[in-house]
């Protein structure tokens with residue numbers, strides 16, 4: 001890998017890691033120990049996950065069985081080449097064209113088979129212990145196939161100590177003289193501290209004594225094959241048994257101690273815990289009950305505090321005063337650990353074991369205060385293996401399944417972590433919660449600590465394919481960049497609780513007491529290892545679980561509904577806010593654009609003005625005439641005008657004379673001088689031009705007038721035509737009027753005649769009346785015959801009928817009496 005050895009730690013942060021040490025060496029205050037505490041607000045550090053490869057040497061038996069086929073070749077301090085042996089699947093695949101037969105892998109450092117425990121410790125643990133004593137949590141996990149040397153690397157043997165006892169030794173040496181021996185401050189939950197009452201301290205001491213005593217009983221009663229750590233003499237000669245320079249912390253951790261910036265003298269208290277994850281159940285390896293095989297082991301729960309930090313509830317934390325004590329406890333734990341004899345390893349770890357050391361940093365006072373807590377965990381993972389190769393069944397098969405599953409999830413987490421580092425890739429879910437192991441590892445991979453991976457391989461041809469798988473896994477892990485949060489000592493300020501578990505002190509001013517009260521475990525429920533239950537109990541347990549599941553689902557559903565509602569409301573609010581923000585922004589943009597436009601407009605206006613001004617100035621410059629010159633020229637012009645006027649007058653006179661003289665004028669010799677003649681000519685010319693101009697104007701005028709006249713003529717013609725028509729109509733009307741007049745006249749005549757006739761009729765009637773009277777008078781006097789009167793009447797009527805009126809009358813003689821009364825009507829109808 002190209003970035004091999006590249007350190008992502010910023011110089012500043014690196015300096016802090018290099019220099020700051022929170023405890024003095026061998027109890028002696030360092031030169032600067034009385035200065036300040038390490039700055040806990042340093043920037044966060046990015047560094048690639050350190051992956052060390054350790055190749056196990058062949059055992060004598062293996063050498064005798066000619067295991068070696070040269071599968072593993074160490075190229076250099078960082079590179080190793082794996083060549084597939086003939087019978088391996090990798091070789092078969094490569095022959096089929098799938099994959100390669102040779103693979104090259106790069107590590108932070110490769111430790112060959114000849115590497116001693118001391119060399120390995122020095123080469124791999126330096127940084128992590130340095131960071132640990134400065135408050136950075138650390139995780140060291142050994143990964144590899146079964147029988148690859150993981151346990152050997154972590155724990156070692158009594159003669160050849162592994163990294164764990166060596167680390168303990170370094171830590172104790174480091175705190176020598178500053179070791180806080182009282183047990184009244186105890187680690188609590190994930191990162192807190194509990195202040196114990198006297199009674200509790202006594203209980204604590206009794207428990208420790210009991211656990212340690214159990215080892216004594218055991219060692220007396222039975223022999224064991226595990227490294228007898230209690231016999232370990234952890235003096236420098238032991239540690240440097242391989243003739244290597246001393247591995248004490250002074251040698252590599254506190255080289256720059258003189259740079260420390262600590263203000264305060266401090267002391268430390270060391271607590272350890274040891275647990276295993278077996279078949280996905282967590283067991284306390286330091287539990288007294290667990291030492292008795294007949295008793296059922298208590299399953300521990302992984303809980304989370306309010307900060308989401310995982311911790312194992314009820315896991316025992318034992319105060320240790322020395323490396324020897326810690327190693328005794330390690331041995332006790334090992335005895336409780338699930339080992340089994342597999343085909344590959346006589347003492348094969350069937351579980352993942354986690355040994356943790358918590359360092360409590362306290363002030364060096366009569367009433368000490370806790371300054372911080374840091375944790376260093378060593379995880380010896382169970383060996384990865386293929387079930388078919390190990391020929392396992394029953395419990396072993398189940399174990400293998402669980403081991404492989406948790407390792408598979410660890411692989412998935414590491415792959416997801418690597419993928420999430422790539423900003424171009426879609427962030428993927430990291431399945432930390434899918435196994436107990438990854439749940440406990442999560443904080444270390446999420447910035448709350450520094451992780452380090454040890455890959456153990458053997459050179460067996462029989463396990464080549466598994467080894468290749470392990471190497472591929474490590475190649476991915478190698479690419480993970482760790483983000484280490486900037487708290488140097490612990491990631492959250494520790495809280496302190498009293499013996500009753502209630503907070504008594506807060507180290508973080510920002511954290512309230514209320515917050516703390518909730519930071520207890522999520523559930524106090526205890527898990528039971530169901531594999532040891534009877535069939536009936538299992539059924540009952542299944543029923544219980546079903547009920548619990550249903551209840552849980554219901555509550556979760558309600559919670560989901562509530563959360564969804566809250567989220568919807570929050571989103572709606574956010575949308576509204578966003579909308580408002582955008583509309584405000586839009587308004588602002590509009591305003592700013594308007595302002596810009598206005599200012600541009602003003603700018604252009606100014607530019608145009610300027611340009612016009614410049615042009616004007618240029619013109620003025622071009623046409624500039626001094627005032628004296630101008631006045632002189634003006635005078636000259638006026639003078640000439642006067643002369644022209646004079647000449648014009650003269651011309652008028654002359655032309656008047658010329659006209660008077662007529663044709664003779666040509667013969668009259670000119671008396672004028674040449675100058676006058678010229679002036680005259682020019683005047684004439686100008687006058688001529690003026691006349692021509694006037695003529696042109698007049699012509700134009702005439703043209704327009706002609707056009708107008710033409711228009712008027714046309715209008716006149718139209719008017720004439722109209723007039724003619726009107727006249728015709730008029731004559732027709734006159735004729736009609738005349739006819740009407742005639743009719744009127746005739747009617748008047750008729751009316752006159754009617755009047756005459758009426759008069760005649762009335763006179764006749766009168767006469768008739770008179771005649772009647774006379775007749776009746778005579779008749780009464782003479783009684784003359786009626787024939788005579790009628791004859792007279794007839795003669796009268798006959799005389800009347802001879803007149804024109806009488807003739808007309810006669811025509812109607814035969815009409816009815818009614819018609820006679822109406823008189824004139826028949827005549828009118830005739831007319």
Ligand SMILES: Nc1ncnc2c1ncn2[C@@H]1O[C@H](COP(=O)(O)OP(=O)(O)OP(=O)(O)O)[C@@H](O)[C@H]1O
Pocket residue numbers: 055056057113144145146147148149150151152153345347348349350381382383384456
């Ligand atoms: N570097 C080494 N030098 C000498 N012996 C070693 C080395 N590494 C491992 N061994 C020996 O190899 C054997 C197997 O080692 P170990 O038990 O540590 O393997 P393991 O990987 O922990 O196996 P498992 O996963 O099955 O528990 C042990 O006897 C151990 O002493």
